[in-house]
Amino acid sequence: MSNWLLPEYIQDVLPDEAWCIEQMRARILERLRVSGYQLVSPPMLEYVESLLINGSRDMDLRTFKLVDQLSGRTLALRADITPQVARIDAHLLNRQGVTRLCYAGSVLHTQPVGLSPSRELLQIGAELYGVSGLDADLEIQHLMLELLDLLGIGGVHLDLAHVGVFRALVRDAGIAADLEATLFGVLQRKDMTELRELLAGLPADKQAPLLALPGLYGKADDVLARARKLLPSLPEITAALDALQAAADAVGVLAQEVGIDLAELRGYHYHSGMVFAAYHAGSHDAIALGGRYDELGKGFGRARAATGFSMDLRQLYRLSLPVTTPKGILVPQRSDTDLQEKIAALRAQGEIVVVDLLGDLAHRAELNCDRELVLCDGSWMIVELKNQE
Known part of the structure; x- marks a missing residue:
């Protein structure tokens, strides 16, 4: 096997893409900074117990593990940065009021998730701690949609859901924990035949709302109206539906369309309330989750x-608007004080200045320059670069 080949679903990021991604990262973090979010940078490697979320089997299977040669304990490469930020908030910062944190870094998965072509994601996000009300949910949703718009990604469809609806129905029906876990998987597949079989032993009035969940998806107003008719008027369910209605009304101005899917239980093992996902016609998978x-x-x-x-x-x-990589200015390799001062001045202005070490006309195009410095009447002048081929 060639030793330059990478593992499956692991890719290099080449110059044009790398620079564009770096510009995107900087623009997002700057918007988060001026919105009051403080940057943290957790390590790639931690003890496995810190990275697995509430015993989530999905996260466990997704996480690379290895043995620490110093302690003998099991370490893990992070598959999600959110638990690390929660740890920082809980122990290192230990603030009592509202805390806003943001981050950007690589995460690794043992298997590609969904239709993703990669097992290494460049994850960027924001977390808001210390507020349990709807205002915090709306701030986060607005911020996510604003960032997508900042990158020129329009036509976003936002799906809203609330894990409290399913949990309230399970609790009301007296369903045991093992059956609850099985129901969770079946609802994600929207497998009505298996769902009916699993619920067959329950009274009809307890079966009906759970059987209704897979069909409660679509445009927000329609789904919420049907949900209020089909689901019991339990306090938790009423509160969840009210919150979803308020969110749909509030974010409708930023998303092309807002939908509701009450059977969507993504992140059920650690999410506790409203969840959301942004979709775009150019991607098979969600482009943002929270x-x-x-x-x-x-x-x-x-x-x-x-x-x-x-x-x-x-x-x-x-998905973002194409960004053209800026062209540079080619300069000859010379020990000339005036030339060095000119180069320093141009770079201070943000210009890309590339020294032509080889002086080889045949490979000039590879240097990504469209201008050059030439000496005219004792002064270095910028002119259009010729003879690039």
Whole structure:
């Protein structure tokens, strides 16, 4: 096997894409900075217990693990940065009020998720701690949609859901934990035949709302109206539907369309309230994901109201408006004080200045320059670059 080949679903990021992604990262982080979010940078490697979310089997299977040669304990390469930020909020910062944090970094998955072409994602996101009300959910959703718009990604469809609806129905029906886990998987597949079989032993009035969940998806107003008719008037369900209605009304101005899917339980093992996902016609998978996860901090000894979102920069790069890589100015390799001063001045102005070490006309095009410095009447002048072929 050639030793330059990479593992499956692992790719290099080449210059044009790398620079564009870096510009996107900088623009997003700057918008987050001026919105009051403080940057943190957790390590790629931690003890496995810190990275697995509430015993989530999905996260466990997704996480690379290895043995620490120093301690003998099991380490893990992060598959998600959110638990790390929750740990930082809970212990290192330990603030009592509202905390806004953001991050950007690589995460690794043992298997590609969905139709993603990569097992290494460049995850960027924001988390808001210390507020349990709807205002925090709306701030996060607005911010996510604003960032997509900032990158020129329009035509976004936002899907909203609320794990509290399913949890309330399960609790009302007295369903045991093992059956609840099975129901969760069946609802994600919207397998009505298996769902009916699983619920066959329940009274009819407890079966009906659970059987209705897979069909409760579509445009927000329609779904919420049907949900109020088909689901029991439990306080938790009423509160969840009211929150979804308020969110749909509030974010409708930023998204092309807002939908509801009450059977969408993505992140069910750690999400505790409203969840959301942004979709775009140019991607098979969601382009941004988020939601409320008030219980995640329990694993670090300090539960905190929390909500946030994350996105993959490489996925966003494929959808964003094309960015042209700037061309540079070619300069000859010479020990000339005036030339060096001119180069320093141009670079201080943000210009790309490339020294032509080879002086080889045949390979000039590879240097990505469209101008050059030439000596005219004792002064270095910028002129159009010729003879690039």
